[in-house]
Amino acid sequence: MARRALWRSGAAKDAVPRIAHLDRDRPLVEAAQRDPARFEALYRRYLARVYSYAYYELGDHHAAEDATEATFVSALTSLHRFEERARPSDGEGASTFRVWLFQIARNEVAGERRRARRRPVEPIGETDVVDSVDVESAAVRRDEARAAWQALGRLPGERRQAMVLRFVDELSTAEIAGVLGRSEGAVRVLIHRALKSVAKDMGVSKRSGDGHGSAS
Amino acid sequence: MSLIRRDGGEIEALITDRYLDSLLAIQPSPSLLLGGGPLGSDPSLSAAVRAVSRRLATDLPRFHPSFRFEERLALRLAEVAASMRIPVAAGAEGSIVPCREGHPAAPDPLRAADDDDDRDTRPLLIGGAVAASALSLAGAWLAWRRRTSPMARAIRAAHSMRQTGGGA
Numbered sequence: 001m002a003r004r005a006l007w008r009s010g011a012a013k014d015a016v017p018r019i020a021h022l023d024r025d026r027p028l029v030e031a032a033q034r035d036p037a038r039f040e041a042l043y044r045r046y047l048a049r050v051y052s053y054a055y056y057e058l059g060d061h062h063a064a065e066d067a068t069e070a071t072f073v074s075a076l077t078s079l080h081r082f083e084e085r086a087r088p089s090d091g092e093g094a095s096t097f098r099v100w101l102f103q104i105a106r107n108e109v110a111g112e113r114r115r116a117r118r119r120p121v122e123p124i125g126e127t128d129v130v131d132s133v134d135v136e137s138a139a140v141r142r143d144e145a146r147a148a149w150q151a152l153g154r155l156p157g158e159r160r161q162a163m164v165l166r167f168v169d170e171l172s173t174a175e176i177a178g179v180l181g182r183s184e185g186a187v188r189v190l191i192h193r194a195l196k197s198v199a200k201d202m203g204v205s206k207r208s209g210d211g212h213g214s215a216s
Numbered sequence: 217m218s219l220i221r222r223d224g225g226e227i228e229a230l231i232t233d234r235y236l237d238s239l240l241a242i243q244p245s246p247s248l249l250l251g252g253g254p255l256g257s258d259p260s261l262s263a264a265v266r267a268v269s270r271r272l273a274t275d276l277p278r279f280h281p282s283f284r285f286e287e288r289l290a291l292r293l294a295e296v297a298a299s300m301r302i303p304v305a306a307g308a309e310g311s312i313v314p315c316r317e318g319h320p321a322a323p324d325p326l327r328a329a330d331d332d333d334d335r336d337t338r339p340l341l342i343g344g345a346v347a348a349s350a351l352s353l354a355g356a357w358l359a360w361r362r363r364t365s366p367m368a369r370a371i372r373a374a375h376s377m378r379q380t381g382g383g384a
Contacts, residue, residue, distance in 0.1 A: 036297035043293055047286060052279040065285050072289060076296055148275040167272045170240050173233050185226060191236070192229035192265070199268035 023084045025097040032079055039076045046098070047072075049169045056152065056164040057109045067112040071105040078104075099178035102165065106179060114165050151201045159194040162187055231261050232269075239273050 024027070025042065032039040050071050055064035084093045084096050121135070152163055158180060165171045165179060280286075 036300040037294065039293060039297055040290060043290065045241045047289075048280045055279045055296055061281075064279075065281055068281065069289050069292070072293060073296060076293055077300070144271075144275040145277050148272055152272075152276070163272070164276075166236065167240070167276050168278055172237070184228075188229040188233045189226060192225070192232045195232065195265045195268055195272075196262075198272065199264040202268060202271070 009039065021170060023096050026084060027078070029084070029097050032076075033082075036076060036079070039079065041099070042075075042101075043072055046101055052099065053102065053105055053164055054109050054112070056149070056168060057161065059153070060183050063112050067105065067108045070108040071101070072112075073102050074108065075101055076119055083139055096178075098171065099175050101170070102169070102175075102179040106161070140148075143178055146203060148198075151198045155194055155197060158182075159197070162190045163194050163198075228260075228262075235266065236269060236273075239269055311382055314347055 025045075028038070028041045028045070032042055047068070051064055051068045052065040054071075055061065058064050058067065082097065084102055152160055155163065162180065163175050165176045166173070171179070173187050174185050176182075176191075177187045180187065182190070
């Protein structure tokens with residue numbers, strides 16, 4: 001509810017009025033633009049999200065770390081060029097910085113993917129679930145997470161990216177549209193089709209009410 | 217006919233999108249709704265889409281890199297930031313200060329304001345061995361404590377002598 005449309009890419013971008021007080025990251029971005037050392041607050045805020053996006057896309061910790069590092073270094077050195085374009089309809093939770101950051105991450109992941117084609121990739125599996133609240137069910141959760149992760153991995157490129165950004169990074173449809181350079185409507189359809197695809201893949205029945213159909 | 221079908225698909229996608237907005241807004245975790253709940257009562261939304269949405273919202277973890285990587289990258293960013301500050305600080309040649317924020321003794325209000333947003337109950341998968349990272353961090357801390365070079369010690373000694381008038 002708090003996250004609505006952000007800026008559009010291309011020609012329409014120039015027509016969007018700039019209202020600079022809406023971006024949830026504005027104080028941090030301004031502080032970092034004045035003093036680059038204060039970028040650390042943004043780094044800490046978005047590290048796990050950017051890393052998650054990279055890891056879901058690349059499936060390899062080292063490659064994800066490389067992409068994450070390149071993303072943040074690039075963001076820091078280019079921060080003076082970042083312009084906030086949130087609008088009143090974007091709501092209080094909107095962050096154009098977040099969209100900008102994930103655009104950089106997407107580029108870096110694409111570059112890393114190109115480089116990764118030349119070297120073998122380790123599958124997910126040697127990781128530990130850390131959940132202080134529910135340690136006993138960690139193993140079950142890991143299996144379920146792996147099934148969901150594998151189902152996502154079988155989706156084609158943009159559908160998979162949209163799903164990771166929606167479910168893992170919890171970006172709004174509008175923000176994802178900004179990252180992918182698509183319209184909001186196109187992203188909605190992309191995600192809807194991806195969900196149907198994953199449901200079929202994971203064996204989630206149309207009558208399923210508990211969300212735990214037989215996973216493949 | 218195809219237009220009607222397309223519109224139908226877009227409407228369905230819009231309904232799904234609104235459902236996801238509600239689902240992902242649930243705190244602490246959408247898993248509370250796995251057994252059905254108020255969000256499950258929308259009859260226009262496919263049960264399979266609803267079920268898989270809940271499952272993905274619950275089962276897909278957010279990954280966190282190893283702490284060693286996190287601190288190493290933080291250090292690198294601090295170095296990059298320091299190098300970016302050199303042209304700004306004209307006349308302050310050679311006075312590069314390591315830029316480490318968030319020291320407990322000097323809390324940053326901006327940092328404190330954003331911390332709440334980052335705390336979620338999503339399970340984290342830590343890349344790498346946690347124990348190894350902890351050992352590495354301890355080692356790095358020790359190295360940092362002992363890093364004082366002979367030149368730095370000499371400068372500090374000269375400075376303290378000048379302050380106490382010992383050199384006169």
